Amino acid sequence: MPMDKQSLEQTLTETQNPTPNYNDGDQAYKALGELDGITRLVNRFYELMDSEPHARELRDMHPADLTGARNKLVAFISGWSGGPALYAERYGGRSLAMTHKHFIIDNDTTRSWLDCMQQALADMGYEPALQEYMNSKFYGPAQSIQMMSEFEQNRPVMKGSYHDPL
Numbered sequence: 804m805p806m807d808k809q810s811l812e813q814t815l816t817e818t819q820n821p822t823p824n825y826n827d828g829d830q831a832y833k834a835l836g837e838l839d840g841i842t843r844l845v846n847r848f849y850e851l852m853d854s855e856p857h858a859r860e861l862r863d864m865h866p867a868d869l870t871g872a873r874n875k876l877v878a879f880i881s882g883w884s885g886g887p888a889l890y891a892e893r894y895g896g897r898s899l900a901m902t903h904k905h906f907i908i909d910n911d912t913t914r915s916w917l918d919c920m921q922q923a924l925a926d927m928g929y930e931p932a933l934q935e936y937m938n939s940k941f942y943g944p945a946q947s948i949q950m951m952s953e954f955e956q957n958r959p960v961m962k963g964s965y966h967d968p969l
């Protein structure tokens with residue numbers, strides 16, 4: 804059966820602009836705008852953490868000066884998205900769950916972290932497919948971080964409620 808005009812146009816658009824495979828090499832790094840884009844994303848993330856009422860508890864876990872946290876998160880996302888492995892080069896291959904284990908992290912602080920990041924990704928105006936990819940990519944480590952913290956504090960791990968799926 805011949806394709807109608809609208810389906811044909813849609814197929815052509817999808818063929819000409821296929822959704823990149825962000826898991827492939829440095830595709831996600833490039834789509835984020837490389838180091839410059841990641842720096843702006845992280846600045847926005849911490850700006851939101853600094854000002855959103857829901858993030859007060861999360862903000863209070865951080866030092867007053869966010870410079871170190873900013874630099875480390877930029878370096879981490881660079882390598883993690885397929886770009887230069889700046890975090891591993893500068894700080895070694897430390898596990899995120901281990902670097903966070905001394906913080907008291909519960910469902911609310913994890914949710915605030917993910918919400919600030921989701922908002923920052925949206926504010927950057929990234930393609931929806933990239934936003935979705937990054938949001939679900941952050942979700943896994945956020946869960947491991949929370950679980951390790953709960954384990955360390957000898958609290959029941961993820962008691963009762965699991966995070967709401969994004």
Ligand code: HEM
Pocket residue numbers: 861864865866869871872875876879894897899902903906908912913916941944945946948949
């Ligand atoms: C689950 C909720 C999270 C909370 C409450 C949290 C909180 C924190 C805090 C308080 C610091 C210390 C900042 C400083 O001392 O300057 C930190 C560091 C850091 N966070 Fe998180 N974080 C969370 C999730 C994440 C996620 C999902 C990632 C990345 C995927 C991440 C990446 C980092 C990195 C790379 C550092 C620097 C670690 C280092 O000291 O080398 N965090 N975080």
